[in-house]
Amino acid sequence: MITSKQRAYLRSLSNGISPIFQLGKNGIEDAFLNQIEDALEARELIKITILENSGCDPREASDKICEAIGCEGVQVIGNKIVLYKKSLKKPKIELPERK
Template sequence: MITSKQRSYLRSLAHNIDPIFQVGKGGVEENFLKQVDDALEARELIKISVLNNSGLEAREASDIICEELKCEGVQAIGNKFVLYRRSMKKPKIELP
């Protein structure tokens, strides 16, 4: 669990990041989770957008992914959300 100060720091880092994945009408599937898992290991902080036809809100998709991959939902605004998980191999982001 991250503190509010750490969450604020991660939000500031995520501000300039472009979304690298989209949750579409297929929803959150196994292949999608595998790709997100790999991206979290490589980058630690990622942004994902939710398409209008997906049937999910950004917060719902974030909660599902966080539960499956044991990551932290940093922020959900509009149709985008940010996820964080510390890398097991090479941590890049040093939290305050």
């Protein structure tokens, strides 16, 4: 679990990145989750666009993805979600210390 200070830091980092995935009419499938997991391992912080035809609310989609792959939902704003998971091989993002 990340703190609110760490979440704010991750939100500031996410401002500069573009969405790399779109969740569409196929919904949240295993193949989609595997792609997200691989991207999180490589980048640690990703942004996903939730399309209107996905049948999912962005908050609901974020919760399902986070539960399925054990990542942190950083932000849901409009139809975009931001996810974070610390890389096991090469951590790149240094989070502020917990107090």
